[in-house]
Amino acid sequence: MKQPTMAALCALVAADPPRTCMDRAALAAALGLDAGGQAKVAEAPRVMPFDEAARVLACTRRNIHQLCRTGQLRKITLPGRKLSRGVFSEDVTRLVAVCVKGGL
Numbered sequence: 001m002k003q004p005t006m007a008a009l010c011a012l013v014a015a016d017p018p019r020t021c022m023d024r025a026a027l028a029a030a031l032g033l034d035a036g037g038q039a040k041v042a043e044a045p046r047v048m049p050f051d052e053a054a055r056v057l058a059c060t061r062r063n064i065h066q067l068c069r070t071g072q073l074r075k076i077t078l079p080g081r082k083l084s085r086g087v088f089s090e091d092v093t094r095l096v097a098v099c100v101k102g103g104l
Contacts, residue, residue: 046089047076053092067095 001009019027050061053073057064064087067073073091075084 045076047086048089048092049086050084053087056092056096 050064053064054061068075073087076086077084
């Protein structure tokens with residue numbers, strides 16, 4: 001290896017010394033990466049179309065929109081769109097659980 005290349009490599013190692021396994025794990029945790037170096041992706045909420053929500057709740061689409069208006073369900077509007085795509089599936093399952101327990 002030539003002398004200038006060796007000097008450049010020594011300068012790189014001096015500027016950024018090798019990291020221990022604990023240093024790498026702490027750095028990955030700070031950057032939000034898992035052990036394999038892949039970014040952790042939060043699971044997106046599931047969108048339930050209005051028709052499917054109406055079928056699950058045994059009501060009409062109009063009733064689903066009324067439940068959204070009263071605040072019992074939340075509509076999902078995609079970015080750049082004017083019309084809502086559906087409702088959160090977690091909200092529908094929560095509403096079903098409340099109805100089964102006799103709370104509504």
